[in-house]
Amino acid sequence: MASNNSYMIDPSIFEYLKTTGEEEVVVNDNLFKILAELNRHVSTSQGLLSRIHSTPSSKLQPLLTQVENDGIKHETESVAALSKFASNYPYYKYNHRWSRSVQNVVGTILLTAWLGGLGTESRPGEVGRLLTIxxxxxxxxxPVNLKDKDAFHITIEEYLLAMTDITEELSRLSMNSVTMGDIDLTVRISGFIKDLFAGFQLLNLKNDILRRRVDGVKYHVKKVEDVIYDLSLRNLLPQSSGKES
Known part of the structure; x- marks a missing residue:
């Protein structure tokens, strides 16, 4: 007759599950706190950037400086805290928790730089500049696009998704720029969004969310083309930009 001990479950199994479960609770709680702070800073940046739709481009620099100092600077600090904490744990186990927040951070940086912020001594106030990842x-x-290390990083997908975000914002700005009498900016936006969409067509997009977002960029292209067409009908386009119609 078999011993009763042969039917006993090893108690270490449940000890392991208990310890692992408690660790995940601690990790999730800490991530929640870090991301809450990060999202507050993103909201500040996005709120400030929303003013571009009522600010002539000739007066944008003070606003962009405020975005950098009051928003992006603090975003960077929070991302550093996130990177330090998250790199202690398996990246692909938790990255879904922060991916959207990081995408928003990248979006504020890309838009600020495109508008002429985040410049260097060699490129101060350069409008139309798309930062690389x-x-x-x-x-x-x-770090970005890590392949050989399980640590926090910015992914190519997050970067590309952020680009689709700024096309939406710029297509809206193209219309508001006309209202503010800044037709040159509208033409510049049109060329940029068309070039960006053409670049997307070269990519083999396997991410379903990214593919849908890129498909949406076609709407932004069409939206800006309609603005350019209307300007051309009224002979308001700069002579050198006639091809935009």
Missing amino acids: EEVGEILQV
């Missing part, structure tokens, strides 16, 4: 990583002081 490496440049975004340098601003945030975190």
Whole structure:
């Protein structure tokens, strides 16, 4: 007759599950606190950037400086805290918790830079500049597109999704720029969004969310084209931009 001990469950199994479960609670609680702070700073940046729709481009620099000092600077600090904490745990176990927040951070940086902020001594106030993913990583002081290390980083998908975000914001700005009499900016936006969409067409997009978002960029292109067409009908386009119609 078999011993009763042969039917006993090893208590270490439940000890392991208890310890693991408690660790996950602690990790999730800490991530919640870090991301809550990060999202507050993102909201500040996005709130300030919303003013671009009522601010002539000739007066944008003070606003962009405020975005950098009151928003992006603090975003960078929170991302550093997130990177330090998250790199202690398996990246792909928790990255879904912060991916959207990081995408929003990248979006505020890309839009600010495109409008002429975040410049260097060699490129002060350069409008129309699209930062590379490496440049975004340098601003945030975190690695990008890591392949050989399980640590926090900015992914290509987050970078591309952020680009689709700024096309939406810029398409809206293209109409508001006309209202403010800044037709040159509208033409510049049109060229940029068209080039960006053409670039997206070269990519083999396997991420369903990204593919849908890129498909949505077509609407932004069409939206800006309608603005350009209307300007051309009224002979308001700069002579050198006639091809935009």
